[in-house]
Amino acid sequence: MATQHRIEVLTKGCTSCEGAIAYAHELAASAHDYEVRVWDVSDAEGSARMKRLGITELPAIAVDGELLACCGPSEGRPGA
Numbered sequence: 875m876a877t878q879h880r881i882e883v884l885t886k887g888c889t890s891c892e893g894a895i896a897y898a899h900e901l902a903a904s905a906h907d908y909e910v911r912v913w914d915v916s917d918a919e920g921s922a923r924m925k926r927l928g929i930t931e932l933p934a935i936a937v938d939g940e941l942l943a944c945c946g947p948s949e950g951r952p953g954a
């Protein structure tokens with residue numbers, strides 16, 4: 875059985891966030907076993923996820939719980 879991977883997009887509803895969501899869906903469509911989860915950081919659950927991932931800027935994209943090089947502080951992050 876294949877492992878399910880998750881692409882997470884953390885947003886606050888801005889125009890840039892819409893582009894990040896579309897990009898995440900494109901990534902998921904180009905690979906097998908990927909799902910997209912969009913977090914709205916204006917609610918408690920999304921805000922908590924943002925803090926757990928150490929995100930400081932939005933929009934942000936994480937794959938399997940690891941921030942992409944484009945998102946958040948670069949120090950100590952894979953691909954930075």
